[in-house]
Amino acid sequence: MWIIKVPCSSANIGPGFDVIGLALSMYLELHVSITTSQSPTDQLNPLNCTVTYSGVGAADIDLNPENNLLTRTALYVLRCHNQHGFPAQTHVHIHNPIPLGRGLGSSGAAVVAGVLLGNVVGGLNLPKPRLLDFALMVERHPDNVAAALYGGFVGTYLNELDPVDMARVEVPLAEVLPQPAGGIDTGLVPPIPPENIGHYRRFNWSKEIKALAIIPDFEVSTAKARQVLPTEYSRKDMIFNLQRIALLTTVLSDSPPDPHLIYSAMQDRIHQPYRAGLIPALPSILSSMSPQTHPGLLGICLSGAGPTFLALATHNFESIASVIIDRFRREGISCEWKVLEPAEDGATVQEVSGDVPTYRKENKLS
Incomplete structure (x- = not known):
């Protein structure tokens, strides 16, 4: 079992429009478990993933892993590495205290959490700069995303990439889950991020x-x-x-x-x-x-x-x-x-044993 924590973030900070961001001490949290046992209903879940949710806006959150932004992002990371679904059977519980649509980086936190989820369940061991590339393919707001991933008070910019790359505002759902829907795998690989899409620098606070x-x-x-x-x-x-x-x-x-x-x-x-x-x-x-x-x-x-x-x-x-x-x-x-307060550590992944969070190992994604 893993616990993934991603801080909320505040972007712009006065004159710093689309440039500076600040990670703050309110955290989106995922509890992720994988079991090899199957129930009859698991056969109806071709993505091998179930999602539960607690926190703000629970009535409005889509728990279908095909539609949920967080699991869609994880699936994008997995399919870029030739893994066409979650390991059987993956359960993701999302606890979210970050207000939605209020300017505190709720979507950026979800995207970063989704990238970390794909990295963990896929056993990919991607370095942090590469995790940022994947996050920026889905959410092109580096001030939120870099702050949530790296933590602290950051300045950011996007590289001027090839026009084809820069024209892509986000990864369309159709490229991650090709039609028809329902988790049917066509074998297509979604667009893989170029390296070094964006850069960041931490400032003191x-x-x-x-x-x-x-x-x-x-x-x-x-x-x-x-x-x-x-x-x-x-x-x-x-x-x-x-x-x-x-x-x-x-x-x-x-x-x-x-x-x-x-x-x-x-x-x-x-x-x-x-x-x-x-x-x-x-x-x-x-x-x-x-x-x-x-x-x-x-x-x-x-x-x-x-x-x-x-x-x-x-x-x-x-x-x-x-x-x-x-x-x-x-x-x-x-x-x-x-x-x-500033969330200095940024996103973290903790491996835990059993149902009680007794920590065995912490990975600060350094």
Whole structure:
């Protein structure tokens, strides 16, 4: 039995649109077991995999391994290595506390977990850079994916690959499970990732800084959040963001942190102003909260595409959260809030014995 843990992540972090990400201490967790015994119902499961789920959004999660993003991703990894199904009989229990569609990297965590699942059950022993290649073939957001896989505070970029490779936004379901559906194996090998699709670099993070996530009770799809963005930007706005991101990746490592410098470095003109129509109270929250008005606050921004707000702070977490929650309450929207820390280890795989998680071995995928 294995336990796979993948942290949630916050992308963009103010001016770092599609560039920087932060792994945070809320974890998607898989319990994976394989047994050779068969029941009569197993013969009706050509993929040799059953899925159960607990956590947020349970009523909306598709447990069919052909359709579930996590198991589809694992199957993609397996079929790229000439393994056309899961080992018989594989059971995957997913426990997910990460809110769905809220800007905390739920899909990126699922994709990374799926890649690790395929790596484990297939006995592939892929190195971490290769795991990143597979994850980026399914989810082309390196800031979320690299943070979830490697952990910590990261900067990322995608290589300029061959036009055929770059045209592929994601691996279509038809290439992983060719039609007709039902797990029928045609023997086709899906597109194998090029090597070194993306790169990352970890930055230091000050031990005093915590991440306060205020999570409104509604979803914003990444597709909609991108549709509202312009296709061209002024030179002035691009320089504004470039100047600030150059400072931000350094000043977040300062101890003690400088509230005024961090607050200034977290300003953005590339994505947040254009998403105001999707997220009530966004302009007023960003414009009215600062280290001067709220002691302990260092900076505030959307987490990913939103609607979650990420407030970096050293203290007064409840007071800061209550202001944002009250702004949303005026719009008829409820929120929850959590104080999170950087997940420095990133994704981990632990081998356990029996049904009780007595750890024999831990693999930090170094």
